[in-house]
Amino acid sequence: MLAISFNKLSEDAIDGLLAHTTLITLQKDFPEQVAKAKSLWDAKRPVKLFNELKETLALMCSGNQRCMYCEDSFADEIEHRRPKNLYPQQTFDWDNMLYSCGPCNGPKNNQFAILNPPYANGYTDISPKRGEVPEKPKSGMDALINQRVENPLDFIWLDFNTFRFTPINPNQDSIEYWKAEYTIKLLRLNARQTLIRGREHAYHSFRNGLSDYLRNLNPNRQVEFRKFLKSAPHKTVWEEMKRQYSQRDDLRDLFQQAPEVLAW
Numbered sequence: 633m634l635a636i637s638f639n640k641l642s643e644d645a646i647d648g649l650l651a652h653t654t655l656i657t658l659q660k661d662f663p664e665q666v667a668k669a670k671s672l673w674d675a676k677r678p679v680k681l682f683n684e685l686k687e688t689l690a691l692m693c694s695g696n697q698r699c700m701y702c703e704d705s706f707a708d709e710i711e712h713r714r715p716k717n718l719y720p721q722q723t724f725d726w727d728n729m730l731y732s733c734g735p736c737n738g739p740k741n742n743q744f745a746i747l748n749p750p751y752a753n754g755y756t757d758i759s760p761k762r763g764e765v766p767e768k769p770k771s772g773m774d775a776l777i778n779q780r781v782e783n784p785l786d787f788i789w790l791d792f793n794t795f796r797f798t799p800i801n802p803n804q805d806s807i808e809y810w811k812a813e814y815t816i817k818l819l820r821l822n823a824r825q826t827l828i829r830g831r832e833h834a835y836h837s838f839r840n841g842l843s844d845y846l847r848n849l850n851p852n853r854q855v856e857f858r859k860f861l862k863s864a865p866h867k868t869v870w871e872e873m874k875r876q877y878s879q880r881d882d883l884r885d886l887f888q889q890a891p892e893v894l895a896w
């Protein structure tokens with residue numbers, strides 16, 4: 633899971649999003665706002681606006697349009713980081729949109745949690761209950777890492793022995809610990825064997841690729857290796873290899889022989 637650098641939308645698209653948000657804001661109460669947000673979103677109109685959202689998000693994905701959460705599967709669903717049921721006014725907020733795969737988006741659904749001091753108490757789940765009248769959420773800091781403004785690698789790191797993510801800050805009184813913990817749990821980043829196997833496979837493929845790069849005398853070797861890195865899934869694994877290579881016997885020499893790859 634990586635920080636996402638955001639592309640700008642056209643003026644038309646920005647105006648279109650704003651017009652939808654205004655319609656939601658004008659509703660008389662919170663449940664009406666939620667209902668309006670959902671109906672406008674489900675209508676997916678105008679088509680041109682939704683196509684632009686999808687096309688722009690697709691360009692912001694790593695690899696071959698991989699999901700911004702798991703980096704394993706094809707991303708084809710616009711995902712609201714803050715759910716529509718809790719934050720209807722952010723349904724058409726460009727800053728609240730990510731591109732994800734069905735297996736990430738489906739189970740996440742309307743789940744959300746916040747953090748308030750004292751942090752030793754952990755996060756508070758504010759997910760709306762099925763069948764209940766929507767209520768304005770309590771205020772607090774988002775427990776889910778915001779890839780738009782935060783770098784997930786400041787909160788989580790990948791353990792190359794297990795290929796599972798773990799909080800960098802082990803202190804359970806800290807915001808960082810709970811953000812990492814909640815993000816890993818909500819997105820089931822350690823709960824899916826396919827993701828763990830995918831990260832392990834990516835590790836070996838990046839290491840072999842780097843080793844081939846060092847042996848390769850082809851003048852296009854840089855272009856080829858960079859192309860390989862750009863199209864590969866699980867880009868976080870590569871970022872972690874760059875961060876952890878000096879502590880690993882199987883990576884240290886490779887990275888020291890090709891320091892230029894640290895910028896790729």
Ligand SMILES: [Zn+2]
Nearest residue numbers: 699702733736
């Ligand atoms: Zn996914």
